[in-house]
Structures are given as structure tokens and as C-alpha cells.
Amino acid sequence: MTQGTRDELLGRLAQAVGSVAVAHPTRVAIDGPPAAGKTTLADELGAALREQGRDVIRATIDDFLFPRAQRYPRGEFSAEGCYFDTHDYEALNRVLLDPLGPGGDRRFQHAVYDRTADTALSPPVTTARADAVLVFDGVFLMRPELIDRWDLRIFVSTALDATVNRAVIRERRVSSRSEVERRWRERYIPSQQLYFALVRPTEHADIVVHNDEPQQPVWDTRTR
Numbered sequence: 001m002t003q004g005t006r007d008e009l010l011g012r013l014a015q016a017v018g019s020v021a022v023a024h025p026t027r028v029a030i031d032g033p034p035a036a037g038k039t040t041l042a043d044e045l046g047a048a049l050r051e052q053g054r055d056v057i058r059a060t061i062d063d064f065l066f067p068r069a070q071r072y073p074r075g076e077f078s079a080e081g082c083y084f085d086t087h088d089y090e091a092l093n094r095v096l097l098d099p100l101g102p103g104g105d106r107r108f109q110h111a112v113y114d115r116t117a118d119t120a121l122s123p124p125v126t127t128a129r130a131d132a133v134l135v136f137d138g139v140f141l142m143r144p145e146l147i148d149r150w151d152l153r154i155f156v157s158t159a160l161d162a163t164v165n166r167a168v169i170r171e172r173r174v175s176s177r178s179e180v181e182r183r184w185r186e187r188y189i190p191s192q193q194l195y196f197a198l199v200r201p202t203e204h205a206d207i208v209v210h211n212d213e214p215q216q217p218v219w220d221t222r223t224r
Helices: 006-018 038-051 079-084 089-097 160-170 177-199
Strands: 026-031 056-060 133-137 152-157 207-210 218-221
Touching: 006 038, 006 152, 006 207, 006 218, 026 038, 038 056, 038 133, 038 152, 079 177, 089 133, 160 177
Parallel strands: 026 133, 026 152, 056 133, 152 207
Antiparallel strands: 207 218
């Protein structure tokens, strides 16, 4: 394991992206529990790669949700529902990951759903450069439907209990502490425990970032 500054971590991740040798856009997964710091890390990595002259596509699993009416057949606080019923992996593969992968035509869409409006999206089809980098953040990215689509796999790890306090701070303008704590303790944390039991995501990751102290991260590079 290596401990360093935030900038050192970003340099290491950018180096890992640069070391990927593929003839199509490099597809980078940034996985981890809710409120682990995935989106922040993905945004920072995207910025670092752009500074190096790379063409970066930023996308997130939140733009590949099923409509709200389809997401809760097991109930709003069901951990199994969070894991099994929330995300449209078929659409994610069809419009984004496969077009950017081996044999793809590089014509992609970065989203299919607007979470705020709870409506389907169909953004314009864009053609990626062959040397572009997709930086994609979200939960459950190492599951079987997606695992073979990534060229670099990063897992952002933090203590699950710590994510509750982070979520309370992050969502304090839209949800009460009790609402956030219930969602995390009944739905999100148990769904992560289910994910770990079924998939063991850290065993599939190329780099595990321990993000309990975001300004003093620790990272572990795995060999697969």
C-alpha cells in the first residue's frame, strides 16, 4: 500500500490510465459505496487527464437508472431492490460501453435517464476519438453484467458507517438526518454488503483507493 497526497494519488491514477494499451477508448470504472467519494475522484481524474491533453468522456451510473416507477417493486428501502432493480445495464452496455469497446463504432450516448425529472433521455449521439478516456463512476460496477467492459477498474473504499455521516452532510438541504440515516442503514449499506458477498468487487479492481481521509489517501495496486 502507498500513502500520499491527493495530487500524488491523481498522478498515479493518470499514469495507470496512460498505461492501458487498447485500440479503442479507454473505459475506466470508479466503483465504491454511496458517499465514498467516487464522483469527486472521477471529476478530479478527468480534469487531470484533460490537463495531459486527453479527450475525456465523463459519465455516471445515475444517468442509467430505470424510471422511478420501475425501481421499487420490493419497496423503497429494500437492499435487494437497490442491487437488482435500480440500474439499466442493458442500456449502459448498448449505448456507451460497447460502442467504446473492442469492435465498437465509437458512436455513443452518455445517458438515458434524467434523475431530476424522472424522464427518459436521448442525447445526441457523439463519436469518440480512438484515444479518448471514459471516466465512469457509480455503484456495483464490478457486477457480472459490466465486469468485462472495463479497461481499468478503480474501487474507492471507505468504512460503510462513515458514509452515513458524509451523506447527512451532502444531503442536508434536501433530506433530514433521520431520512438519510434510514436510507443508508436499510437500503444502501445492506446492498453494498450483498454486493461484496456476491461479487467481491475489490478482488476485481486494479487499484483500490482507501478514501477514509480524502486528503491523505492510501492506495493499493493489484495484479490480476
